[in-house]
Amino acid sequence: MSKITIGVDNTCDLREEDYKKYNLEVIYFGVTIGGELYRDTEVKSEDIYRAVEKDGLLPKTNAALESDYRDLFESATKDGGSIIHFSMSDKLSVSHQNALRAAKGLDRVHVIDTRSISIGTGIIAMRASNMVKEGKTVDEILCAVKQMMEDTDISFIIKDLNYLYRGGRASGLKLFGANLLKIRPSLLINKEGKIVPDKKFKGGFENSVKEWSDARMKKAQTADKDVAAIVQSDIDEAIVQDVIKSLKEAGFKEILRYTTGPTLTTHVGRNLIGTFFFRGGDL
DSSP: OOOEEEEEEGGGOOOHHHHHHTTEEEEOOEEEETTEEEEGGGOOHHHHHHHHHTSOOOOEEEOOOHHHHHHHHHHHHTTSOEEEEEEOOTTTOSHHHHHHHHHTTOSSEEEEEOSOOTHHHHHHHHHHHHHHHTTOOHHHHHHHHHHHHHHEEEEEEESOSHHHHHTTSSOHHHHHHHHHHTEEEEEEEOTTSOEEEEEEEESOHHHHHHHHHHHHHHHGGGSOTTEEEEEEESOOHHHHHHHHHHHHHTTOSEEEEEEOOHHHHHHHOSSEEEEEEEOSSOO
C-alpha cells in the first residue's frame, strides 16, 4: 500500500510532541515583530505581549509560502505516495490558496480547507493520522474528514478586544463600549469558516467564563463524548480548571489541553479560552 502522509499548518496549535506522535508533516507560518520576520517556532507568546504592551509594536502574521507547500507535496508524492494536508479556514488566511496553487500539476495531493482554526484543525489532523495507522484508504479518510468538519464545534471567549482592535479586527467604538460596560464577547467558527460574534457576557471575566461554559455544556449534551479540547492564552489557571471540570461533568472521556501559538496570540492576546468538541455521530 502506498504511503499516506498527513500534513497540517502549525496554526492548529498542536505541540511539537503531537506532530511527532501522529507523524504529522508541519508547515510553519511566520510572525513579524518590529520589521523582523521570525519563524513561528522562534517566537513565544511572551514576545508578543512584550512587543504590544511594552514596546508599542504591532506584530503581524505571515502565511506559509506556496514554495513551502510545494516542497512538502513533492516530497510526499515522489514515490507514489499521497498526502492529505489540512489548512486553517480559507476565510481567515491566504494559506489555503497558497497550498492549492502549490498542488497544481501534482497527483495524489488533497488540500482540505477545514473551515476552522487552532485545535479545530489539529484534532481532525490527529484523527486522520490514526486512520492512516488503521490502514484506511485516502477515500475513506476523506469521507470521514468531511463528516468531522460538519460536526466540529469550536467557540472562544475573550476578556477584552484590545488586541483585536490593534490588529484592525474591532472598531474603536466597540472597544470603548465593551471595556466601559465590561462586556466579554464570545466568538465561534461558523460553517463557512468565519469567526463570528456569538453571545455576549457582562461583568467579571471569571463569572462570564462560567456562564459561557454553562452554555457550551448545554450545547454539548448530544456531542460525541470521546474527546473535547481546550485552548487558552495566559489565563488564570483556576478558570481553566473550572472549564475542565465542566467538561468532565458533561461526560467527556478525554480532555486535551493546548496553548495558543504565536499566530493566534498575535490576534487575540491574553485571557482567551476556547473549547472544541464534535457535535455528534460515529467517526
